[in-house]
Amino acid sequence: MPTPALRCQDLVKTFAGTTAVAGLNLSVPAGAIFGLLGPNGSGKTSTIRTSLGLYVPDGGHVELLGSRDPLAVRHRVGYLPEERGLYAKMKVAEQLTFLAAIRGLDQAEAARRAHAWLDRVGLAANAKSDTGDLSKGMQQKVQFAAAVIHEPDLIVLDEPFTGLDPINTRLLKDLILEQRERGATVVLSTHLMEQVEALCESICLIHRGRPVLDGVVADIRAGHGRNTVAVEYEGNGAGPLTDLPGVRRGEDTGQEARLEVDAGADAQAVIRAVVDRVTIRSVRLEHPSLEDIYLERVGASPSPAEEDAS
């Protein structure tokens, strides 16, 4: 197995008595898009900052791209923080050039790539504008470009989709996939479950500074809880489908039914039983969505603190 792009072992970070990260173990496989999930205040941002060496851990250790010293590999990491900003009074191209240069590119190469990236995200015409004059979405694209412009091996994106319109959301998704194609590892921290399901191969769900669930998304969904059979059918008055053997519970409107399959039962048998009883328009076997799992695991417990404990 190749070296993980990021590995946290028994990681602890406390702020003035508040524990933000409580003995976290985490392994991000190289080359994957990895989802870091969790409610507000669960310790995601603290985990990221500690992993990247912005905070010094109070316990445990971090291996970033195989190195115990985050400073040694800083130019191989790209980071888009959740709360982000840019120099409002600086020209867009100059700004991107500067951010590329401090990530290890020489001035000329930084300037060349800055212009190429502005072109790529549709901001070539704004290269000479003051950054403060750009819309929030435009600035976000500049910030994303700044995080990947030096072609890092590990890219950490904290809530990258917030505030983007559908067109730019699509663009960003494509750009993230492009980075993976290039061979980079992407850590995506987000609340948006659709994005996680669409992009991430593996996830880690953090709650109160501890992982409550982690692994490959498909495995989690397959292995997690019960499957559901969703049916659309022509009603024939043969009684509710929720009575069928192997169905734990469900709902049936007479035209549509969602049937939760018992833990030990065979979903295929349930489907056959449905086919026998009614005329089917469509039938679908659903794994529980990540959102369902998220809600089940994290529950309705209110988050104790705001995201940023610092």
Added chain:
Amino acid sequence: MSPSQIAKVARREYLTRVRSKAFILMTVMIPILMGGYIFIMPLLFTSSGTDELRIAVVDAGTGLAPALAGQLAAIEQPRIDVAEQAVVPDDSESVRRPYTEAVLDGSLDGYLVLTPDPVIGAGSRYYARETGNPVMLRDIERAIEATLLDRLVAGTGVDTERVRAWQRFDLEAVTVSDEGETEGGFEAAFFSTFALAMLLYMAVLINGQGMAMAIVEEKSSRLIEVILGAVTATEFMTGKILGVLGSGLTQLGIWVGALLLGVLYAAPMLAMGPDLADFDLGAVLSVELILYFSIFFALGYFLYSVFFATIAATCTSTEELGQAMFAAVLPMVVALMSSFYVIANPGTVATRVLSLLPPFTPLVMLARVNVLTPPLWEIWLGIALLALGIVASGWLAAKIFRYALLMHGKRPTLPELMSVIRAG
């Protein structure tokens, strides 16, 4: 610490400072204002708009009018044309009315009224629409003095020229030091100390404040998180300070250049002015002084930039920064205040101690150099301590930077900072 990372941060900071409107305005305006003050103001005073003044001499019983008219005729700039001499009974308003009317309708520029005085022979008043030219008033005053003196010594055999030379007696102050003798005393010291104080104060305030605001902006916009992902807090701080130091040295270079040009080209011009021939710019501005000025400016600027950066790192908003900035400027204000004491008491123990305390050294030591040149070892001890002070405060600042840069919402308290510094 990686020099190339520091250089990149410094480059951005330098370019941002140097391109700022405040920097350009100040760099250009200071030489213009100073040049204006030194060269243009005296010229304005000496060459009052008109070349010739038409005045009347109105004598209310002194009998001095003809003699005074002769003295006034000797004045060259502006030439004074005594259009009328009159003897009147007194200087009451009704008597003066025709002359006042002549002034108001423009047929006269002004008139002098002479009244008897039992002690010195005459009192005099000058009535005119424009009385604001001090050089012309002084010329008229001298003419009256000369007239009175002539009458006083008439027939005694005393040479009036000798008396007038005696009147112009001037005590010359010469500063004696190991390097020799320098002319010019309090005024020269005051001038250059005050000039350094103002330049340092303004340069630090404008550039340092610009940098401090940028740091707070980086903190509050959270851009700092991106930057600290790429450069360490120490590299970031060092780059910031070097960038702002570069902008200060650029400014200093431009100013010193402008000053040298001024001395080379404008000073000869200046010497042609009638009353400024005795103003010796060379006595005020020696090469040695410019050298010390540059050293103390650069080091003082450096030290205060560190102060500003440190204070900015602990602030979370520009409002907080505005209040906290006072703490950084305070030592400079104290130094400026105490330099008045220093100029008057250059040799006291208090002065010597003060000049060796780094925040005060730039202004106080320069004042000492100006007034009573201290032993060379003391100057260089001051410079060395100042450099040491910069290193020490930079070391403290780096610790505070590492701790405070990622803090938002609340400022670190002093006890927190102390524990950070102790923790190492």
